[in-house]
Amino acid sequence: MAGQAQYEELARQLSAVGAVKRDMGRILPPDCPAGSAAVLTLLGRHGDMRMSKLAELLSVDMSVTSRHVAHVADRGWIERFPDPADRRSRILRLTPTGMEQLDELSRRTSHLLAERLSDWTDDEVGQLIRLMTRLRASFGDCRSAPVRIPAPVVEETTRTPAST
C-alpha cells in the first residue's frame, strides 16, 4: 500500500510515457501505424485467433480492432477466413508477407531501444518489463468493474493549509 504522493507521481509518469511511445511510432515503416503493428505483434506471439480474442489482447473495443485488422488485411499481411465452428467468427492468420513485416518491425524497435537504453543492464530492462506487465494485470484483471468516483472533499484546507 503506497501513499497519495506516490500515486500522483505514478500517474504523472504514466502520462509522460506517451512521449516514448510517440518516439517509437516515428520509426515504424510506411503504411504500418502503431495499431497495425500491435495486430501483427500479437498474432505473431499468440498465433491464429478470432477477432474477439484479439480485441481482448489489445484491450480495445472490437470496432477498433476491426478497423486495424481491415488495414493489415488490405495490405496482405494477414488472412481472414471463417471459423468452421462458428460462421459468425473469422480466424486471423499472418501471411508470409505479414511475417516479413513483423520481422521488420522487431528489427526497428529493437534497434531504437538498444540505442536509447544502451546504458541499461539486462536486469534493469527485465525489472521494468516485469513491473509494467504486473501493472497491466492489476488493471486488466478488474476490467468491467468501473470504479466509483468518490464524492469531492468539501474544499477547506486541501491545498493551502494556512494561506487563504
Add this chain to the structure above:
Amino acid sequence: MAGQAQYEELARQLSAVGAVKRDMGRILPPDCPAGSAAVLTLLGRHGDMRMSKLAELLSVDMSVTSRHVAHVADRGWIERFPDPADRRSRILRLTPTGMEQLDELSRRTSHLLAERLSDWTDDEVGQLIRLMTRLRASFGDCRSAPVRIPAPVVEETTRTPAST
C-alpha cells in the same frame, strides 16, 4: 545491455500500457480531458512557466500545447499574461479554480490507483516510478537526435530457419 527478445517484450509492454492510460482517462472530470489534466499537473508541480517550457515538459509540439492551454484558459483554470522580459511570450499561472480542479484530478487518480494497486507494496510502486522516470530520461536526453533506421536484412533465414 539487453537482448533482442527483451527489447521486443519491452516494446510490447509499452504498447500495452496504453490500456492503463485509457482507464485513467475514463475517470477524469467532464471538460477536463487528459491533455488539460497534464497542463494543470505540470503547472501545479513546476509553478508558473512560459508556453515553450510547458511544451518541453509535455514533450509535445508547441502547437499542441497551445490548444491544450487555450482549453484550460477558456475554463478559467489558468491565466495567461505577457512576459515583461519578452513580449512575445506568455506566462501561464494556475488560478484558484484551477488549483481546485487539480485537487479533484489528484483525488480521482489516486483513488483509482489505490484501488487497482491495493496489493502493491510501497517499494514496488517506487521501483516502477523510478524505472519509468529513467526510461523517459533515456529517450528525452537524445531528443532531436532522430535514429537512423538500419538497412533491412536480406531475409534469408530470419524467421523460419529451415522451413522454406
Add this chain to the structure above:
DNA sequence: TATTGTTATACTCTATAACTATA
C-alpha cells in the same frame, strides 16, 4: 433473443505548415 463482427459518427491527441507579433 443473444452474440460476432462491421460500419458510421464523433471526439481526442498529435504534427506540419502558414501566419502574427515581437526580438
Add this chain to the structure above:
DNA sequence: TATAGTTATAGAGTATAACAATA
C-alpha cells in the same frame, strides 16, 4: 532574420450506436 506563439488542416486512435449475419 530568427523566435514565441496561434491557427488551419490532416491523420491516427478510440468509443458508442446502429446494423447484418449467425447462433
